[in-house]
Amino acid sequence: MKQFQYLRAATQQSTLDAISKPGTKIIAGGTNLIDLMKRGVTAPDKLVDITHLPLKNITPTKSGLHIGALALNSTVSENGIVVQKFPLLSMALKAGASPQLRNMATVGGNMMQRTRCSYFYDTTMPCNKREPGTGCGAMGGLNRMHAIFGTRDKCIAVHPSDMCVGLAALDATVIIAGKKGERRIPFTEFHRLPGEHPDVDNTLAKDEMIIGVDIPDNNFAKNSYYLKVRDRQSYAFALVSVAAGLDISNGTIRQARLAMGGVAHKPWRLFEAEKFLVGKAVSEDSFKQAAQIAMQGAKAYEYNAFKLKLAPATITEALKHASGLV
Amino acid sequence: MSTINKSMTDNKKQPSSSDGPSRVDGRLKVTGAAKYSAEFAVKGLVYGVLVGSTITKGKIKSIDIKKAEHAPGVLAVITHFNSPKVPGYQVATDPGKPAVKGPVKVFNDDQILYNGQPVALVIADTFERALFAASLVNAQYIAEKHITNLKDNLGKAVATHDDTEYKRGIVDAYKSAPIIVEQEYMLPSEVHNPMELHALIARWDAADKITVWDKTQGVKDTQSNIAKLFHIPVENVQVHSKFVGGAFGSALQVWPHEVAAIIGAKVVKRPVKLVLGRADMFTSVGYRPLTWQKIGIGATAEGRLVGITHHAVGQTSTYEDFAEGPTDISRSLYACPNVNSSNKILGLDVGSPTWMRGPGDATGAFALESALDELSYKLNIDPIELRLKNYAETDPESGKPFSGKNLKDAYKLGAEGIGWKNRKQEAGSVTRDGWLLGYGMSGGVFGADREPATVKATMLADGTLVLQTAVSDIGPGTGTAMVAIASETMGIPAHQIRFDLGDSLYPNAPQQGGSTITSSVGSAVYMACRDLKEKFQQLIGNGGEDKPNYAKILKQHNLTQLQVVTDSKAGAEVDKYAMYSWSVHFVSVLVNPATGVVKLNKVVCVADSGRIISPKTARSQVIGGAVMGIGMALMEEAIFDDRYGRLINNNLADYHVPVSADIPQIEAIFVNKPDININPIGAKGMGEIALIGMAAAVANAVYNATGKRIRNLPITPDKLVDWTALT
Structure with missing residues (x-):
């Protein structure tokens, strides 16, 4: 693992300032990022720990529920309102990972986790997602776990999250903060298909951060x-x-x-x-x-x-x- | 041969989890007080990290170590360019002759024989610094074409050097039988993956004297192997391995990483700790070889076996001819007049496989017991009845009587335990809450050996009995069983007994492998205690009490201690009897007809392995074997991308072993009848049979549930989904 600097962000603004510089990544639960760093898939110069920001809240709104980006997967899955009004999200969360991981993983981090494609994780193998232009190891390789929808010849990896499947179904909205303020996009438009740029997982700009998701009330x-x-x-x-x-x-x-x-x-x-x-x-x-x-x-x-x-x-x-x- | 007193051999009562002593080292283990190989704070300790080859076959062109050498805290970077030679490596001197086969000679030459082979060792003052510096080592290779695929190259398999072909009666007699099953089976490569990573600390105490704290299943073997490799006297090698966090066969030999750490300690003149990473556990310490099998089995319309033909091709490396005996089980499990088999290996560009729990027989039992189950459906005979019709009263291979066999009892106990009477012979005919319900069973067998063992038994002045022998305890509860034997024999409570193990200073004991320890060391403990008791009898004269006060006697005779050293080994009985332990596994499964998901509903395992010495730990061992068998049946598979010769699932997220949610209620039942012919304690091995046959029992239950026969493990949902209701 490459040596890196560790910063603890005090405010949302200081986080945004920090990530505007190249080589800087946000860390929250770290359940995926640390693995990626250990395997040499990613090698940030600087990590900004945002776990002390006040983004853990799970709050009812006029028309639904707001969940902060730093709410833990385990907390959300056990939350009374979630269980009662959005059981699909609770079920999806509990189907993911293990209790230990859910105790560390955050909602925002869950959305930002990267594919578990073996070729992506092994730096000796080709992977357009990890290293654009090197080819796709999975395409002609062992692709039992891989995609059947929306693929291109550059990448057939799948997004690994369960929570995100639940949020996509529930018409959630992602709230994103950037230097110019906040923006909101439908959850289904947050992640993207590989297209010509499989190295880009989602529509979050490098100088933006997820601050939460909103789920509208429903009758499901x-x-x-x-x-x-x-x-x-x-x-x-x-x-x-x-x-x-x-x-x-x-x-x-x-x-x-x-x-x-x-x-x-x-x-x-x-x-x-x-x-x-x-x-x-x-x-x-x-x-x-x-x-x-x-x-x-x-x-x-x-x-x-x-x-x-x-x-x-x-x-x-x-x-x-x-x-x-x- | 004398036998242990009657109270210990009473088999009327079934042992339960609440019976017998608790694990003698349980408290140490759960509180973290038990120290494993990597946990010793040896003075001056430094840390080694290996760099593995990223090609599969070829030569090392160059290794740039400059950056690594200059990284903070680095003491040395060792490669074949600068490594001191290991004097004991056997190398071919005549270039015209083929290379000498044997374990990989680490840092000896430029040859790359498998992906992940160590090419450099970085030693630094902290683990983190060593790990970072290892990432800076830049090796360049000249790659050659490699082959890692078994299935496509079966035709290139060769006969193993010994015991390859077997023939009894007419060759391929099954073909002439009225009812025939002829099928192929694939068992994927499985990795031991004990919880504890392989690790050692190596310290040179003098130019020809070394101490190692090592994860090993046999301290004596590790001691003699290190002595041979480094040309130093055996007594100058000290091996400590008091606690081992599981091994299952992966710690039965000295591997390249162990030699590397010892070389490293020599170079830096400091003690070196080396802990393998989890990914290295998949390539560096062996695995169960990927094996193709073909079975032909024929029977009369009444269900009498006419012939069994069993062929196997197992994977090995290009540099070692490792061969299991997967076809052996077909020779002896059933009374069948005609049996022929062949056992071949195929050398691939992979690291060597090794022994893994139930070696050979676990692989063979999957094929044989699947085929027998298939035959039972063709015959429309209950699978247990088919086995009883072909029950071997004497060993079909040698013709000798069995030292002890109660397999019929095991069938009965297991059938009752699982509720076999609820099984329907028609496959796919029972549903429960939308899931298909099926029952399956399978047998297992493993040779019951007894190796030479020596125990030193010392009664101290305070009445503490100290037993010493160089056995390892990789988890089955050896210490607990030995204390139980000593406690019974000497008539003193367990807390007054100390069982010292896992140190090469102690008297000889076999490796903990092949289900031999209770029989071998248990007998030695019993005999040593009996000898010690006799020595006390001699002191006090005839007519002493059954439970003498040893401390009092020592005091009366002005003695500080009384000691015996007793050798124990098998005798003439090995020529007289065929000796085996047996198991029968019963499972019920639920299969989702839409998704192909298989859930174990219940498991009942019955062991016929002589007298049960320590019911609690025996039960744990059976449960562990069943869990491992569930893994073998449903999920374990080391997967190579043959294009690269590299594993794609060398971690515990992608290589699946069962989690608690996969495990149903598991009932362990013991026939618990002493085998009075094998040894004085009447106990036989159980580690292997707990696993052997389990995978077939699951596959057979899946068939009973669905009518779909899976012969290519593991049984993952994708293999059943082809069959599911939507097709």
């Missing part, structure tokens, strides 16, 4: 489910995960929210499948049809073709759980 609390399929029952990344929220009235779906993890470079919101479900009766048949719509445009590689079957099966199962069919 009664019919929410997060289903994660993985190689072991805990502490494993998703093969496929699905966040499902339904607003059901008299057996008819009024609104639906669906997002998938483990299938794309970003949390993969299933807008078309959601639209299809509106007005449909709760039934396994309509869930299966929605799943088929969701799979349009999916493309598999040598070792992840199973996801073409697993993903729609998981969508259907998640919807069955959310609607009470299971």
Whole structure:
């Protein structure tokens, strides 16, 4: 690990000042960044510790809930309002990592975590995300864990978060602070597809920081489910995960929210499948049809073709759980 | 052969977790007072970090060490360019002859034989500085074409040097049977991954005298190997290894990192500590070899076995001919008149594999017991009944009687434990809450050996009994079992007994491997205690009490202590009997028909391994074996990207071992009948059989649940999703 300077930020402004200089990175829980530094994937000159900034709050707003960027994953997952009004977020958080990691990891850090693609982590192997122009090791390699949606030949990595899948489904908004003030963007537009620049994970500028997320009130609390399929029952990344929220009235779906993890470079919101479900009766048949719509445009590689079957099966199962069919 | 007194051999009561002594070193372990190899504050200690090759095969062109040498705190950077030679390395002197096979000779020449092979050792005054400097070492290579894929190169496999072919009766007799199963199986490479990283501290005390604190399963073997490598007298090598945080076979030999640390300590004239990183644990201390197997098994319509043909090709390195015996199990597990097998290896450009819990038999049992299960469905016979129909009353391989075998009891106990009567013969026919429910079982067997062992037993003036022998305790509870034997034999409470182990100064004991320690050292402890007791009897004359007051007797005779040194080894019984321990594993699983997720519902493991000395630790050992078997069945797999010859999952996030959420209720049942023919204590090994067969039991249960037979471990959801309801 390269030697680096450590600063503890006293204010948001001093953080913004510090990160405007090249080679400087924010550290919060550090559950991913420290690994990346140990493996030589990233080598910042300076770390700015923001854990003392007052961004840990979980506060009801007029139209929903505000969660500070430094709220811990464990705290959010256990929060009474979250459990009661946004159980999907609680379930997604609890499906991620391990209790020890959730005790350290923050909401903002969770959003900023990088792919777990093995080729990204091994500095002797090619990776366009780590080192643009070197090629993609996964494309012709062992790509069992990799993306089936939104890929380009430059990168087929997936975003590893569970929490983000939940927030994408819940129409969350990301609040970002920069030198020019605050801006707000839909959660689904925070992360990006690899395109020509797989080294860029998201739309956060280098001199900006996440200060929180807002979740609008909804009617999905009664019919929410997060289903994660993985190689072991805990502490494993998703093969496929699905966040499902339904607003059901008299057996008819009024609104639906669906997002998938483990299938794309970003949390993969299933807008078309959601639209299809509106007005449909709760039934396994309509869930299966929605799943088929969701799979349009999916493309598999040598070792992840199973996801073409697993993903729609998981969508259907998640919807069955959310609607009470299971 | 005398046997231990009757109260110890009473098998009527099933041992439970509350029975018997607690772990003698349990408190030390949970409070952190137990010191492991890396934890000794040796005076003047400095730290070594290895730099591994980033190519898979070829030559080192150059190594630029200047930057590293000038980094803060660095004392030395050792490479093959500047390393003192290890006198004991056997090297080919005649360039016309093939290279001498054997362990990698660290810092000896420019040859790269596997990815991750150490090419440099950086020593600095702190670990962090050594680690940083190691990142500054710049090695350049001339890469050559490598091969790391077994499956594509099976045709290049060669016969192992010994015991390769086996033939009993007619070759390939199974082909003529009315009912045939013929299938191929792949068992991926698995990594030991004990919690404790391999580590040592090496200190030269004089030019020809060294002390090492090392993680090892055998202090005596480590001692003699270091003596041979560095051409110093055996007695000048002292090895300490009192606590070992798991090993499973990875610490049965002296590895290159150990030699590197010893070289390093010589160069810097300071004691050097070297702890492998987790990634190095995947390449530097062996693993269970990736193995392809093919089994042909034939039976009569009534279910009598006609023939078994079993072929295996295991992975090894190009520089060592390491071979397990995965086909051995087919020779002896069932009464089958015709058996033939071959056991080949394929040298790949990888680090050498090594022994891992249940070596050979764990691999072979997966194939044989999967095939037998498949046969039971073809015959429409209950899998237990099929095994009983082919029950071996005598050893089918040697024709000898078994020293002790109660496998029928084990089948019965296990079937009751799991509720086998609830199993349906028709696969995929039972659902519970939307999940498919299935039952499976499998047997396991492992040779029960008894090695020579010596114990020094000393009764001190205060009535404390001190037992000393150079055995290691890698976790099964050896110390606890030895104290239990001594306590019973001497008639004194456990807290008055001290069992000293893990030091090369103590009398000879075998390596802790191959499930031999309780039989070997346990017998030696028993015999030493019996000898010591006799010595006391001689002092006080005949007619002494059964539980004499030893301290009082010593005082009466003006003695400060009384001591015996007793040798123990197997006798003529080894020629008379075939000796094995057996296990039977029963599992029930739930399989999600949509997602292919497999959840263990319940596990029952039955061990027929003679008398159970220490029920608590025996139970723990069985549970540990079952957990390891669940890992083997459902998730463990070291994955190489053959294009680079490099592992892509050399960490514990990507290489999956079971977590608590994967583990169901596990019941350990012991037949607990002493094997009176093997040794005076009636106990046999259990470490290996706790694992052997477990993976097949899970795979067989998955089949019973789903009708899908997975022959290529691990059984991950992607392999079952092809079959799921949506297809």
